[in-house]
Amino acid sequence: MITVTHYIVLSAILFTLGVVGVLIRRNAIVVFMCIELMLNAVNLSFVAFAHYLHSMNGQLFVFFTMTVAAAEAAVGLAIIVAVFRNKETVNIDDINIMKW
Amino acid sequence: MVEHSMLNLVALILLFPILGTAVNGLVGKRLKKETVSYIACGSVGLSFFTATLVFSGLLLLPPHERLFEKQLFSWIESGSFKAAAGLQVDPLSILLTLIITGIGLLIHIYSIGYMHEDKGYHRYFCYLNLFTFSMLLLVLGNNFLLMFIGWEAVGLCSYLLIGFWFEKKSASDAAKKAFIVNRVGDFGFALGIMLIFLTFHTIDYTEVFHAASQGNFPVGSFTITMITLLLFVGATGKSAQIPLYTWLPDAMEGPTPVSALIHAATMVTAGVYMIARCNVLYMLSPLTMTVVASIGAATALFAASIGLVQNDIKRVLAYSTVSQLGYMFLACGVGAFTAGVFHLVTHAFFKALLFLGSGSVIHALSGEMDVRKMGGLRHHIPVTYKTFLIGTVAIAGIPPFAGFFSKDEILLESLTYGNLIYWSVAAVASLFTAFYMFRLLFLTFHGKSRVEHHVMEHLHESPKNMTIPLIVLAGLSSIGGFLGIPGAHVMSTFLSPVFSASGHTKVSGAEISVHHGEGNPYLMMVVSTAIALTGIFIAYQMYIKKPELPKKLAERFRFIYRVLLNKYYVDEIYTALFVNPTRKIAVFFWKCVDIQIIDGSVNGIARSIGWFSSNLRYLQTGYVRNYAFYIVVGCIFIIVLAALGK
Amino acid sequence: MSLPLLSLITFLPIIGVFLILLMDSKDRELIRLTSLLVSTIVFFISLPLYFNFDSHTYDMQFVEKLRWIPSFGINYYIGIDGISLFLILLATFLTPISVLASWHVTKNVKEYMIAMLTLETAMVGVFVSLDAFLFFVFWELMLIPMYLLIGIWGGPRRVYATIKFFLYTTAGSVFMFLAIIGLYFLNYRATDEYTFSLLEFYRLDLSFAVQFWLFIAFFLAFAIKVPMFPFHTWLPDAHVEAPTAGSVILAGVLLKMGTYGFIRFCLPLFPEVSYAFIPVISWMAIVGIIYGALVALVQDDLKKLVAYSSVSHLGFVMLGIFAFNIQGIEGSITQMVNHGLSTGALFLIVGMLYERRHTRMIADFGGLTKRIPVFAIFFMIVTLSSIGLPGLNGFVGEFLILVGTFKSRILYASIATSGIVLAAVYMLWMFQRVMFNEITHEENKMLKDISKRELVILIPIVFLIFWIGIYPNSLLRKMDTSVNHLLMQIGEKANIVSVAQGQKNPNQLKHNSIPKIDIVSESKQEW
Numbered sequence A: 001m002i003t004v005t006h007y008i009v010l011s012a013i014l015f016t017l018g019v020v021g022v023l024i025r026r027n028a029i030v031v032f033m034c035i036e037l038m039l040n041a042v043n044l045s046f047v048a049f050a051h052y053l054h055s056m057n058g059q060l061f062v063f064f065t066m067t068v069a070a071a072e073a074a075v076g077l078a079i080i081v082a083v084f085r086n087k088e089t090v091n092i093d094d095i096n097i098m099k100w
Numbered sequence B: 001m002v003e004h005s006m007l008n009l010v011a012l013i014l015l016f017p018i019l020g021t022a023v024n025g026l027v028g029k030r031l032k033k034e035t036v037s038y039i040a041c042g043s044v045g046l047s048f049f050t051a052t053l054v055f056s057g058l059l060l061l062p063p064h065e066r067l068f069e070k071q072l073f074s075w076i077e078s079g080s081f082k083a084a085a086g087l088q089v090d091p092l093s094i095l096l097t098l099i100i101t102g103i104g105l106l107i108h109i110y111s112i113g114y115m116h117e118d119k120g121y122h123r124y125f126c127y128l129n130l131f132t133f134s135m136l137l138l139v140l141g142n143n144f145l146l147m148f149i150g151w152e153a154v155g156l157c158s159y160l161l162i163g164f165w166f167e168k169k170s171a172s173d174a175a176k177k178a179f180i181v182n183r184v185g186d187f188g189f190a191l192g193i194m195l196i197f198l199t200f201h202t203i204d205y206t207e208v209f210h211a212a213s214q215g216n217f218p219v220g221s222f223t224i225t226m227i228t229l230l231l232f233v234g235a236t237g238k239s240a241q242i243p244l245y246t247w248l249p250d251a252m253e254g255p256t257p258v259s260a261l262i263h264a265a266t267m268v269t270a271g272v273y274m275i276a277r278c279n280v281l282y283m284l285s286p287l288t289m290t291v292v293a294s295i296g297a298a299t300a301l302f303a304a305s306i307g308l309v310q311n312d313i314k315r316v317l318a319y320s321t322v323s324q325l326g327y328m329f330l331a332c333g334v335g336a337f338t339a340g341v342f343h344l345v346t347h348a349f350f351k352a353l354l355f356l357g358s359g360s361v362i363h364a365l366s367g368e369m370d371v372r373k374m375g376g377l378r379h380h381i382p383v384t385y386k387t388f389l390i391g392t393v394a395i396a397g398i399p400p401f402a403g404f405f406s407k408d409e410i411l412l413e414s415l416t417y418g419n420l421i422y423w424s425v426a427a428v429a430s431l432f433t434a435f436y437m438f439r440l441l442f443l444t445f446h447g448k449s450r451v452e453h454h455v456m457e458h459l460h461e462s463p464k465n466m467t468i469p470l471i472v473l474a475g476l477s478s479i480g481g482f483l484g485i486p487g488a489h490v491m492s493t494f495l496s497p498v499f500s501a502s503g504h505t506k507v508s509g510a511e512i513s514v515h516h517g518e519g520n521p522y523l524m525m526v527v528s529t530a531i532a533l534t535g536i537f538i539a540y541q542m543y544i545k546k547p548e549l550p551k552k553l554a555e556r557f558r559f560i561y562r563v564l565l566n567k568y569y570v571d572e573i574y575t576a577l578f579v580n581p582t583r584k585i586a587v588f589f590w591k592c593v594d595i596q597i598i599d600g601s602v603n604g605i606a607r608s609i610g611w612f613s614s615n616l617r618y619l620q621t622g623y624v625r626n627y628a629f630y631i632v633v634g635c636i637f638i639i640v641l642a643a644l645g646k
Numbered sequence C: 001m002s003l004p005l006l007s008l009i010t011f012l013p014i015i016g017v018f019l020i021l022l023m024d025s026k027d028r029e030l031i032r033l034t035s036l037l038v039s040t041i042v043f044f045i046s047l048p049l050y051f052n053f054d055s056h057t058y059d060m061q062f063v064e065k066l067r068w069i070p071s072f073g074i075n076y077y078i079g080i081d082g083i084s085l086f087l088i089l090l091a092t093f094l095t096p097i098s099v100l101a102s103w104h105v106t107k108n109v110k111e112y113m114i115a116m117l118t119l120e121t122a123m124v125g126v127f128v129s130l131d132a133f134l135f136f137v138f139w140e141l142m143l144i145p146m147y148l149l150i151g152i153w154g155g156p157r158r159v160y161a162t163i164k165f166f167l168y169t170t171a172g173s174v175f176m177f178l179a180i181i182g183l184y185f186l187n188y189r190a191t192d193e194y195t196f197s198l199l200e201f202y203r204l205d206l207s208f209a210v211q212f213w214l215f216i217a218f219f220l221a222f223a224i225k226v227p228m229f230p231f232h233t234w235l236p237d238a239h240v241e242a243p244t245a246g247s248v249i250l251a252g253v254l255l256k257m258g259t260y261g262f263i264r265f266c267l268p269l270f271p272e273v274s275y276a277f278i279p280v281i282s283w284m285a286i287v288g289i290i291y292g293a294l295v296a297l298v299q300d301d302l303k304k305l306v307a308y309s310s311v312s313h314l315g316f317v318m319l320g321i322f323a324f325n326i327q328g329i330e331g332s333i334t335q336m337v338n339h340g341l342s343t344g345a346l347f348l349i350v351g352m353l354y355e356r357r358h359t360r361m362i363a364d365f366g367g368l369t370k371r372i373p374v375f376a377i378f379f380m381i382v383t384l385s386s387i388g389l390p391g392l393n394g395f396v397g398e399f400l401i402l403v404g405t406f407k408s409r410i411l412y413a414s415i416a417t418s419g420i421v422l423a424a425v426y427m428l429w430m431f432q433r434v435m436f437n438e439i440t441h442e443e444n445k446m447l448k449d450i451s452k453r454e455l456v457i458l459i460p461i462v463f464l465i466f467w468i469g470i471y472p473n474s475l476l477r478k479m480d481t482s483v484n485h486l487l488m489q490i491g492e493k494a495n496i497v498s499v500a501q502g503q504k505n506p507n508q509l510k511h512n513s514i515p516k517i518d519i520v521s522e523s524k525q526e527w
Helices: A004-024 A028-053 A057-087 B002-007 B010-030 B033-060 B091-114 B121-140 B144-162 B169-200 B205-213 B222-238 B247-253 B256-265 B267-277 B279-283 B286-307 B313-333 B337-364 B382-396 B402-416 B420-445 B453-457 B464-484 B490-504 B521-545 B549-556 B558-565 B567-619 B624-645 C005-021 C028-051 C085-101 C109-128 C132-153 C158-191 C198-202 C208-225 C234-241 C244-269 C271-276 C278-297 C302-321 C326-357 C373-387 C393-408 C410-435 C442-446 C452-470 C473-494 C496-502
Strands: B068-078 B081-089 C061-069 C074-080
Touching: A004 A028, A004 B624, A028 A057, B002 B033, B002 B068, B010 B033, B010 B068, B010 B081, B010 B121, B033 B091, B033 B121, B068 B144, B068 C326, B068 C393, B068 C473, B081 B091, B081 B121, B081 B144, B091 B121, B091 B256, B091 B267, B091 B337, B091 B464, B091 B490, B121 B144, B121 B256, B121 B267, B144 B169, B144 B222, B144 B247, B144 B256, B144 B267, B144 C393, B169 B205, B169 B222, B169 B247, B169 C393, B169 C410, B205 B279, B222 B267, B222 B279, B222 B286, B247 B256, B247 B313, B256 B267, B256 B313, B256 B337, B267 B279, B267 B313, B267 B337, B267 B490, B279 B286, B286 B313, B286 B420, B286 B567, B313 B337, B313 B402, B313 B420, B337 B382, B337 B402, B337 B464, B337 B490, B382 B402, B382 B420, B382 B464, B382 B521, B402 B420, B402 B464, B402 B521, B420 B521, B464 B490, B521 B549, B549 B558, B558 B567, B567 C158, B567 C278, C005 C028, C005 C061, C005 C074, C005 C085, C005 C109, C028 C085, C028 C109, C074 C109, C074 C132, C085 C109, C085 C244, C085 C326, C085 C452, C085 C473, C109 C132, C109 C244, C132 C158, C132 C198, C132 C244, C158 C198, C158 C208, C158 C234, C198 C244, C208 C244, C208 C271, C234 C244, C234 C302, C244 C271, C244 C302, C244 C326, C244 C473, C271 C278, C271 C473, C278 C302, C278 C410, C302 C326, C302 C393, C302 C410, C326 C373, C326 C393, C326 C452, C326 C473, C373 C393, C373 C410, C373 C452, C393 C410, C393 C452, C452 C473
Parallel strands: none
Antiparallel strands: B068 B081, C061 C074
16 A cells, blocks of 8 residues: 555655755766756645645646746746856856856 | 112113124124224123112112012923022122123223233123123022032133133133133032022022021031032132132233233132122031131132242232132131121232232333332332232231221131131231231332333333223222121121021030121231231331342241242143143053054954954865765754754 | 914924925025024024923913824924923024034035924924824934035045944934834723823833833934944044034034933833932943043044043943933033034134134144134133133033032042043143144145134124033023922832932031932922
8 A cells, every 4th residue: 555655755755855855966967967857856746735635725736837837847947058158158156157 | 669670670781781792793794993992991891880770779679678689581491400590689699790890991091001902802801891791690599500600601701801812822821721620610510509409409598598497407417517618619710729720810811801800800709709609508517617717718718829929910919819818718718708808808908909000010011020020110100000009008007008907807707716826827827918918019119110111111000991900999999898897787787687697597616606796806916917017017127128138038038938839840840740740540441442452353353254254164165075064063963952852 | 373483493494305306406595594594493493492481380381282193193383491401492492503514514504404404303393292103203303404514515434434323323212212102002001002102201100120121222322322432433533534514413503412311201101210310320421521522632633532521421420410410411501502612613713723724633733813813712712611611611511420420429420520630631632732832734824714704604603602611500590490390200100219328428528417328409489
């Protein structure tokens, strides 16, 4: 029997993978994908809870998240492309002009 | 009632001089000099005339009813604190009013000649009228606060007139010094008034003295002693007593008529007036009386000793004034208020005369004040010489001139009701007085002329408007003493209502009460005349017979001579003790406390906030991963906090 | 009362601002005249406040109350009593004079005059507000034009000075705002009603601890404004850099907001704590008196000297307020007016000298009396007024303050009185160095004597200096009832009389005729 606990644990693992990826990877695209991974981990827990609690609210939130993620992907990729055009790199360690 | 309608005129006495001030102050510049002098002298003359009317009105009343109060308006009123603008006429105040307006008038007239060529002619008369007004306010006010206004206002006039020739640094310095030293005294006076208010719940003379004479306060009561001592601090400032006398000799920077009016005849005697006015309070405090008498005696001797060697004609007179004021305080301090006031009156006559006479000398010599550059003047300026001689004889205490009777009475009282020390100090001072005054006379008018050649050419007797006041004052100095001649008691009878209240006070323990020159005065007369003659004889020996003697003595006793010549270095000591430390502390407060500590910490706070923020900004590395890391740490922190919160 | 007089006085300057906004900024003369006219009209319509003021009641008069932000219980609630009356008159009196004194300002005249008029609205607003929120709004509003006046039209270090002034004051007022909000909620807890009305706050019965913290908050705001030692260092900087008119308003009115705040807020709201704080505040005031005087003594810049003398004078005011008796408080209010007049006049005079010589250094002057005798007369009178010469205004206030203080604490009064001696020292020394002696600088030989415009500026002030000195009852009678009521309020609420009697007077004299500290008003009138 696959209980809600399994979904939550999976979601947590995916989320942690995403966090770690964001923290340690240098390629902007990969970081970006890790963020998507985190968002989807959350989505997973939303759906699981929605099913468990017999409530539509969680499923609704997922739609919102997906929309936001899509918009974010568009804007984010555009920025990455713009940065690549200027600096010829997507290594985020080289992109640190936004500081003091 | 005719006497009441006369007494009601009292406000006019004050009104005339202030009108004169206003007119001369506002439009005097555009008026002719003659008009200015008519306005100034006229106002004081009218004031004098009114004063005589008020005086005769007072005389018409029976002696014990001779107290008239006129309320003008309520000045300051706050809660139970009430200070009225009201005038009080009684024998003491009217006596001083007559002196102020009478001698004031003579000096105004004299000034017409003396200040004739001065550019600040209208300014001078404006100040002089203002002074007359303030002084009248001082003596006529019916409560302590009004006296205080007059007190400070005469100080202001003194400041303005000492600094009349403000372009001279020494004059403006002297003016400032006079005001500030007087302020130190006023500090005590003001506290005294507050303590009076706190104790009596009123500052009105009649009420305060009535309450005090009811026996509610035991003799030697701490409160009354504090009050009287504080008031006396004020008196030492205004009347130039130790330790606050240093301003008066410097005040001679002012025009000479000013020295005569303010720094001899009237203002400086305000302290004596105040103590006489508060005799009821002073009688309740033997300690204060001792202090007053001691300071008076000490000042009399101290100043006289300085006067022995001074070479500036006006400074000699200034130290003489300080010394004579000391006599008056000595008299008050032993309870002989009448004698003190009597000496005040005669002193006003002969000291005004002497100052005006010295002014006439200075005028004749085109401004020369050093006696070493005078000599042999008696033939050139005979009127001045004769009147000056009368003044000198009067101050030296030769019968039957004015100073003899009053000084003699003080000597007598100080022996009878004081002790031998007071008497001997006063006697020595009296010897000194006779000596330095005749020294001055001989150096100025006798002997060979040491006048510089170019000055000699302009040597002239002063005009009529200067000599007539001299003659009038000489007359007063000659006969003024008969007001208080033993046996007649004109003065003491007249003043007795003022001093009777304290006379009734039962003085337990201390042997003080008010006296009117009783006892056997005749022996004392002989003794004091002998003392004066001795002084004159020594002066004669030293300056007429053997003119080389003073130099030899100065050589022999060089140390003493130098100390005396430098006025015991008191000014230098005060500078070192008060002036310089104050300035140093002030600089320390400003540079160190204000700029470094306070402003330093204010700016320091600003700077530390700036430093903190400028370091904090390094958290913003620009690396996205760092930001993400902070977010994660923050999330974990919140989760942990939430978990712990449960 | 049909005409909303107070609102008119408060907001007429703002109407003037709109008028000026419509004008061409090149038309300087018109702008100057308009602002002079507006401020003069404001002064004249503020005179009925004095003449129609009913001195028999302690209730607020000329009251206007409108709903402003009802959901928070904030009202437009204004009115005056005998305490604020004279400060309003002082503000409306000094504004036209300041406008006239800034006739020679040429830089951005339009903006300058707008700032001046806005300032007037804010000043009057502070003194008329009976709603704590409204009070705070005006309190903060006043900062902005002043900030600009110093920052734009000031001297060389103007930016430092103005930021210091601004930050210092705001730092204090933040605490005050917190305390006002605190009172708001405390009042809600007690009465179940949301209101910022000061008169409602007066009825609160607060515990000592609560009073303590609120008092501290208000104290910081007001003490900085006064300024009390050691919060005073913004003042010399601000004064030195401010243009003449800025200095006049700053010294004349803005500083009074601090002392007014103490009377309006601290005493009636937190009587017990205020009473407990008497020693602290009195000592701060005494230190301020002597410290300010000493530091003034060694200044070589005229404006700095006058600024430090303000610290000294306001020390007297604080001492009087914390004497907790009628003489002390009436003296303080009188002294606030006096200080506004005489220090304002001193700044004007320094400004006039500066216009002539473009320096304020004492050493650059000397012997001026010979060249400019009429000017010297005015300078002398104002100097003497500042020294506190009897017969002029300064004396009345100082003496009443000292009498009041003397009644409660003899020691304090005795020390403070020495400040009067020091005042004579620094003022006369300054006067001597500027006006007396020989002329040593060639430039000073060409000075022009006082002009007509300057006469128009100074004569009204000198007239008031004499008037208050000779007939101070015209002020005192109007404030009696209000001050008595204030003292009753304090006495009733805190029951301090018992506290007072329990405390031994440190200088208790042997004679028992010296009264205990009487906190209760000595009123003879019946309520």
